[in-house]
Amino acid sequence: TPSFFSIRLMAGLSALCPGNCSSVGILDCVCAIWCPWTDKIVKDVLILLALIFPILSLTQNPFRFGRPGVECYCQHESGAAIIQLQFLINEGALVSALADDSIHLWNLRQKRPAVLHSLKFNKERITFCHLPFQSKWLYIGSERGNIHIVNVESFTLSGYTIMWNKAIELSSKAHPGPVVHISDNPMDEGKLIIGFESGIVVLWDLKSKRADYRYTYDEAIHSVAWHHEGKQFICSHSDGTLTIWNIKSQAKPAQTITPHGKQPKDGKKPEPCKPILKVEYKTTRAGDPFMIFSGGLSYDTIGRRPCLTVMHGKSTAVLEMDYPIVDFLTLCETPYPNDFQEPYAVVVLLEKDLVVIDLAQNGYPIFENPYPMMIHESPVTCCEYLADCPVDLIPALYSVGSRQKRQGYSKKEWPIGGGNWGLGTQSYPEIIITGHADGSVKFWDASAIMLQVLYKLKTAKVFEKARCKEEKPSTEIVDEDPFAIQLMSWCAESRMLCVAGVSAHVIIYRFSKQEITTEVLLEVRLQYELNDLESPEGGGDQTPAPPTPSTSPSPQTATPQTHTSTSSNSSDGIRDNIPCLKVRSSPLKQSPGYQVELVVQLVWVSGEPPQQISSLAINSSYGLVVFGNSNGLAVVDYLQKTVLLNLGTVELYSSNDPYQRQLRSPRKSRQPSGGLIYTQTWFSSGSATSEDRCKSPTSVGALPFCVFLSTVLLSVCPPRGSIPLDNRDNSFSRSRSSSVTSIDKEAREAVTSFYFCETYNRKADGGLTPSLWVGTSLGTVLAVSLNMPPAGEQRLLQPVIVSPCGTLVRLKGSILRMAFLDSTGSLLPSAFEPWYEPNAPANGEEWDKVRKRRPASVSPSTSQELNENQYAVLCSEKQAKVIALPSQTCVFKHNITETSFVLRADVVQMNTGICVACFCANGHIMTLSLPGLRPLLDVNYLPLTDMRIARTFCFTNLGQALYLTSPTEIQRITYSQEVCENLQEMLGELFTPVETPEAPNRGFFKGLFGGGAQSLDREELFGESGAGKAPRSLAQHIPGPGGIEGMKGAASGIVGDLARARIALDERGQKLSEVEERTAAMMASADTFSKHAHEMMLKCKDKKWYQF
DSSP states (O other), rough: OOOBBBBBOOOOOOOOOSSSGSSGGGGGGGOOEEEEOOOTTOOOOOOOEEEEEETOOOOEEEEEEEEEOOOOEETTOOOOOOEEEEETTTTTTTEETTSSSSSEEEOSSSSSEEEEEEEEEEOOOOOEEETTTTTEEEEEEEETEEEEEEEETTTTTEEEEEEEEHHHHOOOOOOOSSSEEEEEEEEEEEEEEEEESSSEEEEEEETEEEEEEEEESOOOOEEEOOTTTSSSSEEETTTSOOEEEEOOOSSSSSSEEEEESSTTTOOOOOOOOEEEEEEEEEOOSSSSOEEEEEEBBBTTOOOOOOOOEEEETTEEEEEOOSSOOEEEEEESSSSSSSOOOOOEEEEEESSSSSEESSSTTTTOBBBBSSSSSTSSSSSSSEEEEESOOOOHHHHHHHHHGGGSSSOOOOOSOOOOOSOOSSSSOOOOEEEEEEEESSSEEEEOOOOOEEESEEEEEEHHHHHHHSGGGGGGGTSSSSSSOOOOOOOEEETTTTTEEEEETTSSSEEEEEEEESEEEEEEEEEEEEEOOOOOOOOOOOOOOOSSSSOOOOOSSSBBBBBOEEEOOEEOOOOOOOOOSSSSSBBBOOOOOOOOOEEEEEEEBBBBBBOOOOOOOEEEEEEOOOOOOEEEOEEEEEEEEEETTEEHHHHHHHHOOOTTOOOOOOOOOOOOOOOOOEEEEEEEOOOOOOOOSSHHHOOOSSSSOOOOOOSSSOOOOTTTTSSSSSOOOOSGGGGGGGOOSOOOOOOOHHTTTOOOEEEEEEEOOTTTOOOOEEEEEEEETTTEEEEEEEEOSTTTTTHHHHHEEEEEEEEEEOOSEEEEEEEEEEEESOOOOOOOOOOTTTTTOSSTTTTTTTOOOOOOOOOOOHHHHHHEEEEEEEEEEEEEEEEEETEEEEEEEEOOOSSSSSEEEEEOSSSSSSSEEEEESSEEEEEEEEETTOOEEEEEEEOOOOHHHHHHOOOEEEEEEEEEEEEEEEEEEOHHHHHHHHHHHOOOBBBOOOOOOOOOOOOHHHHHHHHHHHEEHHHHHSSOOOOOOOOTTTEEEEEOOTTTHHHHHHHHHHHHHHHHHHHHHHHHHHHHHHHHHHHHHHHHHHHHHHHHHHHHHHTTTOOGGGGO
16 A cells, blocks of 8 residues: 655634633634743654644644654544643653543654553543643543543553542532643642632642632633742633732732723723633743733724733733634743743744744744745645756745745744754655645745745736725626636746636746836737527527537638727627736736746637636747637747637547537627637836737637537636535536537537647658647547747747647547657656746846757667657546557557546656556556556555545656645655655654753752742552552543554564564663663762762851851
8 A cells, every 4th residue: 555644734723722622612622732941851842733624524633843844743543622732741752632531642752653541531521631740640620520630651540539529618509610720839739729610719738638728700710820939820711801819818819900901980890801711920030920811802802803912011912813813832941830931932823823922022023933834824726746856946946935034023043943853855856836716826845744835926916906895897707716726837947837717817927036027018819700600400599508619611810909908898788808807007016936927818708708727738948838628729829929829629620520510600699709818918128029029920720719608627626615526517427438429518528638749740750840739528639730930039030830730549538648758668758948037137148048948868779679759648537548659559558447537647757667647536546557558556545535635636756646635734645665665764753852950949048948849749649559549430541552552462473472572672672761861860960969069068168157
């Protein structure tokens, strides 16, 4: 089976659960735990984000992020929501609490974390967990108000239990509600504070097993935080208030604050505000303490964005966030709760982002986030994956992308530095390109396990945007996201980019490192005369099926004309010759990066909207762009800014149409003429003149697109949201055979794929010629000959002659992919020109640089042996064929599937050869050898459950692929053995033990008179000898698959003996490692003690007894 790993990205969530799951739906709760003492204690994993996806019913996944480049992703088998996470500080372990009332112990000492132990509660629901620093006893609060204690080493319950009725006694007649907070007094480990949802707080004495104090407030409690001296604590409430309590004064709070409430002049109670969901109380040595909380805004602040409030002394800063706050944690200099915390940053987890705020700088700037948290800033509508791209491409994109970063970030480095990079990385660069619903295109560096944003392109800047719904153009063919990216074609060597949007527009971009300002100078439109032919049925008013293009003699072709307006309407108000979007008329400042070269739009004709574009290709060597839809195709010369060919699909057959389609007339209401192609030309200062760049070709295609509506194919998918399989287009489930007899279905032959190449178009050809091969939805492959003028200045002056050559071959199902091999079986890449600076000065070296395209490699000796020069590889939804050229004979054929159909097929380069990789609708991933088409791999990997997968699945070279498994997650898989073997080395180290810092000094007088922190022997109090055993029916212990017990249970026979031997070695190694670590810690402690004793001896050597 193909091994796989994933890049999981942050999800947009709709709920907040800071340990209190009753405040929101339990299925949507999210919690986060951050280890704040980044540089002092933990160098393993410094954040875990527990995310759930209830809509897709995926398992619940914690994410671990350390230093940039260190990421890890884990799953719980149960699929229950994660409500809380707790680190075992500097121990390489983690405890997770789930909504199904189970807790799990994760081992983080290995590259792939695994569950060691699990404990499933049977009678009580878990609501809150607390693990004190350097303790192995975990406190668990329940919905009934009880507190149980678990030994995290053995994962067994202690017999010590705090019952709710003992905790509150007579202070309340009603049940106090679930436990929402548990923490021990920073200065006395024997005192435990318990917060109940109803507003009751109890200070519990663990030794005497009774409550010392009970504090009651009228409003529900959401969170509690201690002052480091242990004499005060602060509570946040549901009415937007903060109450500060002295531990020895339980009658009323010492102070009540409503930070965002309006204070009445008559001294009455402030108006209630929204709940303060979490509060943290952090102290500093040099100044006032920090009170940081989320929520608490006034109810009259309608429409205000979510806020985090930082109160420091007399100043109050309200920090607005772009998305709702899920949780936050404060990063401090020390892990000890009884010392000054010295906070320096706040980590805020938002529904769609992760923000780290610098508390040490004025204005509280944020740190620049090195993680790709915002891939779903706008929904991803399409993606492309390129492995082994040019080595200079990623640095070039990074250089222009770094200029896009906004200013105002903190000057400090990212404060999270845990973990280590993986030693093994890919030896080749990889790039992922994502197109989004808002028209943006993002380039990602995928060379390592984590993604890194390189550059962002906003295609919507080319068009004018409506300020309100009333100003929205009536010509738009989609209600939402009119700029959404639907298809992308990219030439990595020349860095030319072409994108197609859902509004039937195509934009061509060039890459430049210089800033320019462009403006619209010329509009080019082609007008056509349509002959009004009567259909054989005789009725012009029939509408049972969409009409088809005419096969009558070629209509008259008008030369391109210059227009000053961008739209026109007929006299009776029918939209005609109008594009769906309006291009900006004002000058456009284009930053370094991708800059607009040409905009092409399909237009409305006689009240009918243009069809969405279903296929797209660009070739930098020829300077051509071709795109097609369900009616035909158009070839555009983006160097001369002219349309070379504009034909209906049926016209490509010439007189060799195998389906003998009958003609249908347009509706009577249609106008006799209509413009199909609308081109917008962009020029910059210093470029060629419009007269030189816009020469009309001497031969232009005769027939326009058919403008009638027809069924949308699978390859044209809506840009936003997912489509259930039972509601998708009927073409998705219909038969995919090419032998269709229905005239209506034959009439809707769409163009599905293109390939530029130098090959043989006819059997009699004696040499290679530039060509464009076209694949259609009925399985037909056709050739178009390209007569290119000489390179250089002649290329801009002489026209490109385009002429269809007719049908070459037919396959079953829609054509998905085409490629060419030389006579030795090596892949022939498409011709391209190397990148050059398009905005270089006219007298510079870049301007005089000779642009050469890569020649096709053909081995003469092998060609003479086989009497063939090339092989064409054709793959459809049903089968694959290898055609020998120029004889056009089929040498190999393979039926890929009979019961399903192929969604995506690519010809990919592996280390040992070339193969065809296919992903079928039934979930199978298959690979076929080339040129023999022998099956190499057939794995049932992923059944098609969502149209998103079909739209985004793509293969790339060296055995890798990716797709969007949800609106916010990219799943990256590999079917290469080499990558699988290297995968373990690529993973980073999560756990790096460091020396625990020294505990704060108690001072001489505190040690003499007992004013310092009080320790507690929890082993004696909670152990079996002191507390007894817990009832077996309360919880069930389950050995984890990553633990020793789980591995022993899975082993059997000879393999089991070997596994047990290996387990014993691992167990011994772990014990030896622990002994070694303890020995090193003891040696360090001994050295420290010796040093302090020597200093004390020197200090007290000459003192008299009364000086002490």
